[in-house]
Amino acid sequence: MSRRLAPGGTVAFVGLLVLLLALPAVSSSYFVDFVMTRTMMLGLAAATIVFLAKYGGMISLAQLLFFGIAGFMYGNAALESGARGLNLGWDPWVAVVFALGVATAVALLLGAIASRTTGIYFLMLTLVYGVIGFFFFAQVITISGPGGVTSIAPPDLFSEPVRLYYAGVVLSALAYAGFRAIGGTPFGLALQGIRDDPVRMASLGFNVPLHRTLAFTAAAFVAAVAGLLNVWWNGQIDPASVSIGPTLVLLIIAVIGGISYFEGAWLGAFVYLLANNYMRQLPLVDRIGIREDRFNTVIGVLVLVIMVLSPEGLAGIAAKAGGSLRRTGRRSPSGPSAAAGTAGERTEQPDREPARTTGTGEPSPATPTTKGTVE
């Protein structure tokens, strides 16, 4: 089990972290702001799907809802006047605590209800949560403002975009290390036992529904943190950003990355955002019919290709490639990549990401005036 990072994995992890923290010095601010910052926050949210799926066997479609609840709550609490929403005018950090608190409390309630279901029923129930959440925000415009809550400013600490990026990197690193470490604790092992056989776990003495509820709540808390980053980055949030489309996008990110690999969450987000930001600039891409409005079809085909190549997603492909590399006894010159392969069956190749990052070049696009939502 990938209970702990093997020494090689730790080297790769720290190396990647250093590279990511150094990135703003060498890369365009468009790339950092529009690809990497969003990679961090969407990856963080997608990692909560991986956490529940990998350890708990629960595929949750409700993670974007908690992401959205945190955003809406922050917007309502922090804005003073003028803008839409409740305009509570609280201190931004109080608003942060409030937003995380509401999202976590809602998750505790919804998790308690969902904790008695498994498999497809859990999936459907969390989908229902997402749909109810969307309609709640779409209809209760005192909270969501007609057309969304706008002009949301982050706390002063994050007023510069690059600081938001650093926050995303640090929080992602914490979540990644934390999620992996949990796998070896009594709580995490019990969650994996529940994934494999809940009846047996009960007869060993465990409170299965409580365990599931707590895991669901913990995941929602992390998704809410990601949701705060998102609303600070975006400056606004509307009900459409928690609708079914973005909900599925988050699941797709986790799936193309590899739903049983934590690193896959960020890898999936990175690939999704690369495609989202740069595909339209590929030469001749409009000649083969890939226009703006057909972008989602292209993403769909991309998902299909990845799934056919590897049900374990991109991280699965990377792990397999690392495995065969090891078997032929060759070491890649970049070091950490080969070393990461020693961690066991579920190793990651996190250092691939910066390699691509630096190789992507500087597309110098016309900087959009408003930032997009998840979709």
Add this chain to the structure above:
Amino acid sequence: MTANLTAAAEDPHAPVLRVRSVVMRFGGLLALDGIDLDVVQGERLAILGPNGAGKTTLFNVIAGDLRPTQGSVAIKGVDCTLLPSRHRPRLGVARTYQKARSFPGLTVGDNLYLAVVGKRGRHRSLLRTATDRSWRDRAVEAAEAVWLGRQLDTLVGALSHGQKRQLELGMAVVTDPDVMLLDEPASGLSRGERERLTELLDELAVNATLLLIEHDMDVAFAVARRVVVMFDGTTIASGTPEEVQHNPLVHEIYLGTGAA
């Protein structure tokens, strides 16, 4: 463990397990039809009976995996009829399943460790402490006791059928139970392994109360001092192995050819 014994210790003659008029109905099927059973501290009881007799169903009711349609179950004087299965380990009860139910995605060591955690507590801990180390040591001992000492770090999904059966037993043994319910522990084991299993049960059961479902007569009669025979949801005979072996009814419906 001593704390768990207090209820029984108050009255040494009170049964550790008392099953009263238990009826279990699955839709139209009457799987248990009024079972009464008393088991005293330290007793070793084998439950025999043909396929579909209701043996596993009786275990499921005692272990709390099923709620009986009627009747009651008391363990160490505590009425457990409606108590969910997760409260059994702290009463000192451990069970195994007829078809091995372990956690294929975890290692042998983690499976055994979870069994210890399940009984002792710290279910939701996010820390690994010194207590864990002693529990881990206990898991290693149990793995060795069921001949899985070298498979500690093997994923259970990769074990052979026989090894899964051994682990199933290990997961009961590792909790140092006072009452053990073993559902056909010898099935799927080789002849040599069965003999060792018999020895192991003899060693283990010195203090523990043992209920054993077993088709293998050699194992059942070697381990048990009392035998209960079930048929069609009822108990048709009860007594020492010799008495049961010579019971004409048992011969007729279980041991085969229509003797008597």
